[in-house]
Every structure is written in C-alpha cells, then in structure tokens.
Amino acid sequence: MAVTPQSADRNWLSFARFLLLSVAGVFVGYLALAVLIDPYDTGRSTLLSRGAVRPQGPRTASAVRGRDPAYTGAVIGNSHIQLIEPAALTRLTGIPFVQLSVPATGPAEQFAVLDWYLQHHARPAALVLSADSFWCADDPAFPSEHGFPYWLLGGWPDYLGGLIRFPAAQETVNRLGWLLNPHHKTAAADGWWDYERNYLSQGFGVDPAKKAALEKPVGPEPEPHHGGPFPIAKRFRAELARIPGRTPVVVVFPPVYARAEPPPGSPRARVEAACRSEVRTALATHPSSAVVDWRDGRPGSTDPDLFFDQTHYRLPLGRTLTTEIADAIVRLRTQMTE
Template identity: 85%
Template structure:
C-alpha cells in the first residue's frame, strides 16, 4: 500500500508537463496572433493593415498616423496646440500635415512621438512643435501623471512586452472585430479633433463658476523653481540633431489667457522667460528654424471669449495661430531655396 503514492508521481509529473506546455503554447499562440493582428496598426505587420485609422484615442492612434507616408508635415504637442487644424495648414503651405498632438503629455511623450515620426519620414517637409509650460520643468525626467504607451513606439522587445497586457489583448480582439465588420467606422486619418464641442458641453464659456476661474490671477509661486539651465535645452538639442537640416522646424509658444501670465518681474515670470530664451537659443542650432511666440502680450490674449480656461484657447484664435504657423513654414522654405 505504501508504494501507491510513488507509482502515481509520474502521472502527476506528466500532467504538470502537459499543463505547462499548454500554457506556453497558448501564450505563444496569443503573442503570434497579436503580432499578426497588430492591434494598433503600428506597421510591424502589414498582413491586416487596411490603410484606415480605427477610432481610438490619440495616445495609441499616433502609432498609425505617425507612420503614414502621406503626411510629410507634423504638428506635435498636447491639447495646447491640438486645435491647429492640419487640413488648414496643408492648404496654406502645400504640405500634407498630420496632427499628432496627445492631450496631457509633456516633452518626454512628445519627443517619443517625434522619434516615431522621424523613423518613418526620413526627410519631413516641416515640423511644428509646441513648447508650453511643461517644457520648463526642473526634473530632467519630465514626469507625467498620465500613462503613455512608450512600448507602442519603441523597438521590438518593448513592443512584444507591451502586447503582454490585458488592454493589448482586448484591442487585438477589437481590431479583429473591426476588420471583419464591412461597415466599420474610421477616424480622421490626419488626426484632426475639434474638442471645442466637448468644452462647451461642460459649461466652459457659459458656467459662471468657470468664467470666474478664468479670471483668477496666477499665483506668485515660481514655476519652474529656478532660472536655468533647464533640462529641456539639452534634450531639445539632441532631438534637433536628428532632424534633417533641410526640414523647417517651427516651435510655438502657445497662447495663454492674460490672467495666467505671472506678474512682470516676479520669480515665476523671470524663470519662464529664461526657459523660453533657452529654447530659442537651442533652436538656432537647426539651420531652418523659427519661433511663433504667443506669450508676447498680444491683445487677443486678453479676450476671455477666446479661451475656455487659462491655457486652452478657442477656434477663432486657433485659426489666427494656424495662419502664423503657415507663414513661418513658408518663410523657412523660401530661405531653403535662396
């Protein structure tokens, strides 16, 4: 009777081996399927690519839009430049622009998007970068409170690791369903998203409390906490070195409402001015570059009807800014041909 447990051990070991091999097989099968389906259409597998953008947020849609060869110009930033309509820039400059801005991002995420775009566009016709207050952080890591799928725009090992997570598995199934649906919806291929309706639906421009918040003066505390040097300088220098010298680069200091400007001569005002000055200085290392500066006290910045909140402006102002960006691109292209 004592030999019975020993006689069953091989059976248990065999069961455990089969179970382990089954798990490994299922995992390998899923990973192979995910790579084949390419849930966010990164172009790593073109078997099921259909040349259309599946409806999704800008964080993941930047992978498919950023690799689209049809768009030789790009706008990169966050919601502070997201109302720049790429089709309008295209009409004014003759360059097909894509809007690659991702809300709630800082320079680390934005440069990741830029790197991805440059991987797929060796000679861009023009680049527009938005340099807002997040660029002037003290921490060289530029930490963000919001997650970002760096793995989606990374190398193959990072991409494979990224696929091993529940949201990616869910999106693999979702993309399969989208591909099989003959009436599937598609998103704007150029990334245009007019979020004005979203703001209006939340009471911005109408709600008395939100109007009052718009008029609240900025606090005296300095942000950033010193006058430089700022970490953005070296990071921007490195990114500019990757951009061909024949590519016009326009850096935009986006508008903020006048009440959001720190008092002249305050530590915060001096620090922000020093940061923008360093961005300008570094930008000169690129032969075809310029700044479109909307932090220079323009009268439109004092009009409350042009803003939802202190850092998000409305479409009429965005159209003016679009024209200025287009003019800057055209000037730089003219310099290139002289």
C-alpha cells in the same frame, strides 16, 4: 493493478508538464496572433493593415498616423496645440500635415512621438512643435501623471512586452472585429479633432465658476518644480540633431489667457522668460527654424471669449495661430531655396 507512489509521482509530473506546455502554447499562440493582427496598426505586421484609422484615442492612434507616408509634415504637442487644423496648414503651405498631438503629455512623450515619426519620415517637409510650461520642468525625466504607451513606439522587445497587457489583448479582439465588419467606422486619418464641443458641454464660457477661474490671476512665484535649471535645452538640442537641416522646424509658444501671465518683473515672469530663452537658443542650432511666440502680450490674449480656460484657447484664435505657423514655414522654405 496497484498504483505505486513512484507511478503516482510520474503521473503528476506528466500532468504538470502537460499543463505548463498548454499554458505556454496558449501564450505563444496569443502573442503570435496579436503580432499578426497588430492591434494598433503600428505597421510591424501589414498583412491586415487596411490603410484606415480605427476610432481610438490619440495616445494609441499616433502609432498608425505617425507612420503614414502620406503626411510629410507633423504637428506634435498636447492639447495646447491640438486646435491647429492639419488640413488648414496643408492648404496654406502645400505640405500634407498630420496632427499628432496627445493631450496631457510633456516633452518625454512628445519626443517619443517625434522619434516614431522620424523613423518613418527620414526627410520631413516641416515640423511644428509646441513648447508649453511642461517644457520648463526641472526634472530631466519630465515625469507625467498620465500613462503613455511608450512600448507601442519602441523596439520589438518593448512592443512584445506591451502586447501581453490586458488592454492590448482587448484591442486585439476589438481590431479583429473591426476588420471583419464591412461597415466599420474610421477616424480622421490626419488626426484632426476639434474639441470645442467637449469643452462647451462642460460649461466653459457659460458656467459662472469657470468664468471666475478664468479671471483669477496667477501669483508671482514660479510653479513647483519649474524654477530651473531647465534640462529641456540639452534634450531639445539632441532631438534637433536628428532632424535634417533642410526641414523647417517651427516652435510655438502657445497662447495663454492674459490672467495666466505672471506679474511683470516677478520671479515667475523671470523664470518663464528664461526657460523660453533657452528653448530659443537650442532651436537656433537647427539651420531652418523659427519661433511663433504667443507669450508676447498680443491683444487676442486679453479676450476671454477666445479662451476656455487660462491655457486652452478656442478655434478662432487657433485659426489665427495656424496662419502664423504657415507663414513661418513658407518663409523658411523660401529661405532654403534662395
């Protein structure tokens, strides 16, 4: 029987339709599987949730840690507040704390983490936020050079869109393997990560070049794109309005090494002080709030043995800072009960 042009066209059309339906079926099947497995354990599907944190970076681990109901207090920021040990804050305040800091993030990413945490903790017992130089950028979008999985902490449309990325597909497979392994490794549920070893392994505190960089003074002029005005004030007020008035909020101006402080009276000194002043003013709109300011010339800031570089302090100073944060939280809670 001869094949007519019309029948050939119908055959090709049927094949193309079959191919498209197959591709669509595979796509829908993968997406359904990914939603079911929930590769980063966001809680959108709890069927395979195991109440443990799979080893991963803090950028993605914030999804599972931030929704954990066991932790009614949170520390949010970047590596400048990451050495605040949550278990120590818990011992000193009686509040179960989780460390949600994500390295190399600024206000945009940190407020996304805060939003996620507040979605799952309507009445937090306490919040600790780190306000470093990234808060003083003059771009209201607070752009970052490093990627951040906003989709992971967003609504369903963003989440579904994020799942079709190749890294998410890889994590879907990785999590499935982790779930099936009876001896799977877990990460700290409270997010504690002491990164001292990482810095020491890179020669900080030993390498002459790194020691010299620590002692290099900053100039008198403001950092690029940090000269004001400061959009952080308006943004921070909006975030604070979402936090219950009885929740203590402590803002930390984290320590920097003395050489990172600008010359007194210089344009940079005035600009940085003005930014911190605006953060303080915004914070004052919250009924239960306090500032822990380590930019006020404390003796510890002059000790090079307490710093890796000009903005990253070591664990001994971190412990001192932890105590001061805890004291502020206890004081605020006492005031709210009087």
